[in-house]
Amino acid sequence: MSTPLDTPGLSGDTLLDESTRLSNDDGDHERFAHYVEKAKIVESAVTGTPVKALCGKVWTPNRDPSRFPICPECQEIHASLPRDRE
16 A cells, blocks of 8 residues: 555645755756855866855855856845954
8 A cells, every 4th residue: 555655646735855955956046156165166176076055055066167157146135144353
């Protein structure tokens, strides 16, 4: 016998799939350059591990970010961060 988790279409409940989306999706995130910690970019270049942008996008960088406009969400978050005082 199948359960609602096996076949979510058989019940009126919603099946929540919590997963991290990588760059395979075709959303707007693909059209922007994102803010990421500089050390994480270097680490990703060396190890190939994915990075996480301020807006939450997770991907493995492989394109020249200067060719894309800055992600508005990353830009807004970055502008709201406290600045280091010298």
